[in-house]
Amino acid sequence: MARPRSRVLFAASLAVACAMTASACSTTGGAGEAGDGKGTVEFWSMPYWIGQDDKVKELVGQFNASQDDVTVNLTQLEWKDGRDKIKQAIAAGKGPDVWLMNNGLELDYLKAGALAPLDQLGYTGNDTGAFLDLVKVNEYEGELYGAPLYFDVGVMLYRTDVLKKYGITGPPATWEELKKTASAITTKSAADGSGINGWQFKGMDDHVNGINSTWESFLCQAGGSLTSSDYAKSTQDSEAGRTTMKYMKSFYDDKTSPVGTSALNGFIDGKVAMFSFFQSVGANVEAGGEKTKGKWAMAPMPKGPKSGCSMVGGHSLVASSQSKDLKAAGAFMKWLASPERSAQYMDFRAIFPYQPSKVAPAVRATYDKKVESDPNWAPILEQLDRNSPDLVLQDRHGWATRWEAQKASVVAGVGGQVPVEQALKSIDDEVGKALGSEK
Template identity: 40%
Template sequence: MKKRLLALALASALITAMAGCGSSSKKEIPDNSSNSNSESSSTASKEKQTIEFWMLPLIDEVKIKEMVDEFNAQSETTQVNLNVLPWTDGRDQIKQAVAAGSGPDVFYLSAGLDSTMVEADLLLPLEQNGYTEEEIDRYDSLIDASIVEDHLYAAPISYEAYLMYYRTDIMKEYGFDKLPESWDEVKTMAAAITKQSGGDVMGFQFKGADDQLNAINYSWENVFADYGGEYLDMETMTSTENSEAGVKALEFMKSFYSKGISDFGTSANTAFREGALAMYCFTNGPLISEKFVGDKDLEGKWTVGPMLGSSGYVGGHALCASAATKYPENCVEFMKWFTSPEKAPVWMSEVFGIQPYNVDKLTAEQKAAIDEMYQTEPVIWEALNASAKKASVELFSQARYGYTARWDAQKRLIISALNGEMEVEDVLKQIDLEVNQSM
C-alpha cells in the first residue's frame, strides 16, 4: 500500500514540475506600477501566513507552546496560532468544528484516523500537498493505519502500546524468580499469588476491570488480537467480534474472575504501587502519570515486559490538516516540522512515545538522537518496541470504523461478561449489533 502511495506522490510532484515549466514560457508583462506600490507589494510578500492549530495536551501545555514558538521563530512563511483543548471533549470539539468548515487548519487526531472524517472528505491528502516519496518512505509499517485508498491523511507524532507491569519483589516472595512467557503462565502464577496471600495480594488484573473502565477496550483488544480476532469483515463491512476467536478470548479473560484469581474495582495503578497487585497490563501511560519511573520507593521492586502473545493493541497520536484549509503548503510545512525525526526525542522523553520512523532510513544524526533516548531506560524501551512491532496493523486500521459505538459497547458489555451478568456469546452478539447499526 505504501509503495502505491509513494508512486502517487511522485506522479504529483512530476505534474507540479511540468506545470512550473509551462508557466515559464509565458510572455513577461512589464510592471508599470509606482515605486510606492512596488514597495508595498514587497512588504506584503514577506508577511507570514497564519494558520490555526488545535492540539490536545499530549505533553505539558507549556512544552507544546514552546515548540510552536520555536517553529514560528524559524519559519519565514508560516505563523501558527495554538489552541490546546482538554482531553475531556477536545476530540469532539475538533470533529464538530472541522465538519462545520469552521475548524482549525491543522489538528490532533488519533493515528488510526476516524472513518467518518475520511468518508466525508474532511482531511487533506498529504502526499498531494508536499509530502515527498522520501519522507513517506521513512515511516515504519504502522504508517499503513494512516493511509486510506493510497492517500496519507495523518502525520504520526508517536505511538503507544500495551506493557506487562510486574512487581518482581512480590513475585519472588511467592516463589517466582522468572517473568511469565505466556498468558497461561500469567494465570498460573497469578492464581498461586492470590491464593497464598489469602487474597491480600491480587495476582493479576486486566486494566479496565478496575476503576478505569475505558481501559477495558485496550485490554480486550490485546487478548482478542492474540486469539486471532478481527473487528470487521472488510468485504461486507460488518462487525465480527462474535467469532470463535472472540469467544475463546473473552472466556479466557472471564476465567480470572470466575475462578477468584482477580477481582473488580481496585485501582490497578494504586494497588501496584502499594504492593497489593503483582501483575497487570496497561499502556505506557503510568510510567509518567503514576511516576513509576524514578520513584525511590519502587526502585528495584518492579519492571515491565512486552505484551504477551503473538499480537496486541497499538494506538497513536497524529496531526491532520483540514481539506478546507486555504493554506495547505503552510499546514504541511508545520506538520513536517512538528512530527519530524528531530522532534521524536521530545515525545520519547515526555511520554515514552514510540517514535514512528524506520531508524535505518534516518540520517546518522537523527538515529543517534533516538538511540540516545533508548539508552535512558533500556528495559522499558525494549519492551515498548517489542510490543509495537508485533501489534496488529490490520486491527489498528479496522478500529477506525464504528469506533465510537464499539468503544462504548465494549466498555459496558465486556465487564458484563467478566462478572457473569451476561453470557459471553450474548455480549459479543450485542457488540456486533451496536457496531453494525452505527455503520
C-alpha cells in the same frame, strides 16, 4: 496515561456541513489553497506529552521562534471534550488548520474529504517512506492522511519486587503462565496478609474505557478480529471471542482479580502485581516516586493461543483540506512530527514512528542513546514487531459504537452479569448496525 477515544461523534453534522458548504470540507479532499507558505496556522491540540501538559505550548513556541514565514496559534483543549469540540468546529466550517487525531484516524473525516493528503502538504515519497510500516493505519483509499507523532502498543507491566517476594523468576510469557503466576500471587499474599492482586485487566477497574484496548489486544491474541475483511460485518461473536472472554472471566470467577480495583493506582501502591496497557503509561508509574522506583518493569504481552499481538495507539497530526495555506500547514506538521521532535517524545516512552535507519545520523544517535539507557525499550520494541495495522484499520469502522458497546458488554460478560455468548452477540448486533450505516 494513554488517552481514551472520545465517546461521541458528530457524523451527521459533519456530513450535512460538507454537503451544504464548501467552507466545511470537500468530498474529494484537498480543495484548499496551496498558498505561499507564509501565513498563520491555527493548531488545536490536547496535551499529548504525557505528564507535562505545558510541553505542547512550549514546542509551538519553539517553532514560532525558529522561522519567519509561519506563525502558529495554539488552542489547547482538554482530553474530556477536545475531540468533540474539534468535530463541532469542523462541521461548522470554523475549525483549525491542523489538529491532533488518534492513529487510525476517524472514518467520518476521511469519508467527508475533510482531511488533506500528506502529498498536498509538502510530504514527498522520501518523507513518508521513512515512517514505520504501521503508518498504514493512516491510509485511506491509497492516500496517507496523518503524520504520526508517535505510536503506542499494549505491553505488560509487572512489579519486580512482588514477583521476587513470591519466588517468581520472571514475567509470564503465555496466557497459561499469566493465570498461574497471578493466581499464585493472589493466594500467597492473602495468606501472609499482604493482600496483593496478582493481575488486573485495565478496564475492569475505575478506567472503564480502558477495556477497549485491553479487550482488543487479548482478542487479537486468540486469533479474533473485530470485523470481516471488507469491514461490513462485526465478527466478535466467534470461537476466538468466546475463548478470550472466558479466559478473562476466569480471573474474576476464582477471585484472582477484583472488579473495580484500579490497575494503575494499585500497581503504583504495590497492591496489583501485573497489568497491561499502552507503554506510555510508564510515565504515570514513574510519577509514583519512591513507591515504584526500581520496583517495576515492562515485558511483551503474554502470548495467547494464536499470537502475542496487541492494540496499536498513539497520535498523529492532520490538516484540513480547506486550509487557506496548505503549504504553511504542512511546514508546521513536518516540524512537529519530524524525527527530531519524535525522538524527544521518547522521553515519555512514545514509540519513534520512523525507521531509525532512514533518519539523520544525529537523530539516530539520539534514538540509540535513549533505547540503550532504558531496559524497558527492549520489550516495547519486541511488542512493536509483533503488531500490524490490521486491528486499527478494522477498529476505524464503527468504532464509536464499538467502543461504547464493548465498554458495557465486555465488562458485563467478564464480570459475570450476562452470559459470555450474550455479551458477544450484543456487541455484534450494535456494531453491525453502525457498519450497515457506513455503506
